[in-house]
Amino acid sequence: MNIKINKKDDIVLKILHYFITEEDYKPVIINGLDNEIWLENMENDLKLIRINNNYIHNDEQLKNDMYKAKSIMRSIKKSTLSINMNMLNLLLDTGDAVSTIETKNVETIKVNKITDFKKNKVVSEFFPKIKNVILNDKMDPIEFFKLTEDMNQKTIKNEKKLAKIFSQKKPTITYLLIVINIMVFLFMSLYDRTGELSFLFANNKLFVKSGEFYRLITSMFVHANLLHLAFNMYALYVLGPQVERYYGKVKYTLIYFVSGLLGSLFSCVFMGVNSYSIGASGAIFGLLGSIAYFSYYYRATLQGFLHSQIVPVILANLLFGLFVPSIDMSGHIGGLIGGILMSMAIGIGDKGRRNDEINGIVVLLLMIAFMVYMILSR
Numbered sequence: 001m002n003i004k005i006n007k008k009d010d011i012v013l014k015i016l017h018y019f020i021t022e023e024d025y026k027p028v029i030i031n032g033l034d035n036e037i038w039l040e041n042m043e044n045d046l047k048l049i050r051i052n053n054n055y056i057h058n059d060e061q062l063k064n065d066m067y068k069a070k071s072i073m074r075s076i077k078k079s080t081l082s083i084n085m086n087m088l089n090l091l092l093d094t095g096d097a098v099s100t101i102e103t104k105n106v107e108t109i110k111v112n113k114i115t116d117f118k119k120n121k122v123v124s125e126f127f128p129k130i131k132n133v134i135l136n137d138k139m140d141p142i143e144f145f146k147l148t149e150d151m152n153q154k155t156i157k158n159e160k161k162l163a164k165i166f167s168q169k170k171p172t173i174t175y176l177l178i179v180i181n182i183m184v185f186l187f188m189s190l191y192d193r194t195g196e197l198s199f200l201f202a203n204n205k206l207f208v209k210s211g212e213f214y215r216l217i218t219s220m221f222v223h224a225n226l227l228h229l230a231f232n233m234y235a236l237y238v239l240g241p242q243v244e245r246y247y248g249k250v251k252y253t254l255i256y257f258v259s260g261l262l263g264s265l266f267s268c269v270f271m272g273v274n275s276y277s278i279g280a281s282g283a284i285f286g287l288l289g290s291i292a293y294f295s296y297y298y299r300a301t302l303q304g305f306l307h308s309q310i311v312p313v314i315l316a317n318l319l320f321g322l323f324v325p326s327i328d329m330s331g332h333i334g335g336l337i338g339g340i341l342m343s344m345a346i347g348i349g350d351k352g353r354r355n356d357e358i359n360g361i362v363v364l365l366l367m368i369a370f371m372v373y374m375i376l377s378r
């Protein structure tokens with residue numbers, strides 16, 4: 001059986017194989033484009049790879065092509081809430097008179113043969129593994145099928161990882177937390193008619209400063225009335241299973257309690273000495289923060305979930321708190337920050353990076369230490 005492989009198809013396949021199997025890039029589906037392939041990896045300095053197989057015969061056509069490419073890049077940047085986005089633009093079919101254009105955030109390379117790609121300085125700088133990869137100028141049919149199978153296996157492996165992370169799991173910890181909160185409320189309703197126990201377990205700066213640090217945690221399980229409990233438990237019922245599914249039971253428990261702790265510390269620092277703070281709101285805002293952090297790193301998979309659902313919910317709740325005097329806004333903000341920092345510290349799925357985890361741990365510990373210092377020194 002004789003199979004003739006087109007030269008450009010050969011180059012495209014080898015470049016695709018390298019980025020998908022070695023650098024963990026994934027294809028981006030963009031409607032209305034012909035002879036273009038876009039890849040993305042939001043953890044890389046070059047978040048986008050564009051492989052353009054269209055013929056560009058002069059500099060004017062190249063300018064139009066660059067304008068189109070940058071428009072698409074801006075759209076992806078907006079949809080993924082990326083602060084900064086750089087792209088590698090690979091041109092596989094250009095006229096001899098075409099000269100590449102230096103454009104901010106876009107590295108453009110002309111690739112006439114596979115060695116142009118492998119030996120390019122920009123490619124070597126951003127992808128140092130390329131020097132150890134064998135890329136021949138010619139490909140036989142056996143190699144063609146092998147590369148295709150490698151990419152298929154990589155895609156299947158990635159899909160299995162995502163399926164494991166997003167698969168439904170029984171939210172045992174969430175249900176346990178809800179039961180504990182309800183049991184505490186029922187106990188207080190039956191045996192704390194005078195409010196002495198609520199007073200004993202509530203968060204208050206003066207008592208925490210005098211050494212009653214347990215209040216920072218116990219206040220998370222005390223609620224003022226049935227409406228307060230119902231509102232918080234409904235939020236926990238909705239948000240808890242998502243965080244428990246994304247992070248696992250142990251990490252979820254850490255996120256919940258550390259967020260609640262930081263929310264309590266914020267309350268002590270920013271609320272008056274005669275104010276008392278109770279409720280699971282700080283921990284629940286921490287769950288919102290953890291979902292926001294997770295959604296940011298999996299934004300390519302979740303397709304706009306962060307900016308269309310999570311961010312509006314956070315903003316709506318914070319704005320609501322501004323108009324209701326009894327709501328502890330400082331606790332909410334502290335919990336939100338705690339959820340983000342704790343998620344950063346413990347890492348997420350296969351996206352966690354050691355530097356991020358170290359930074360998260362350091363910042364979280366420094367913030368807790370600073371809040372404790374502010375409480376004890378004032």
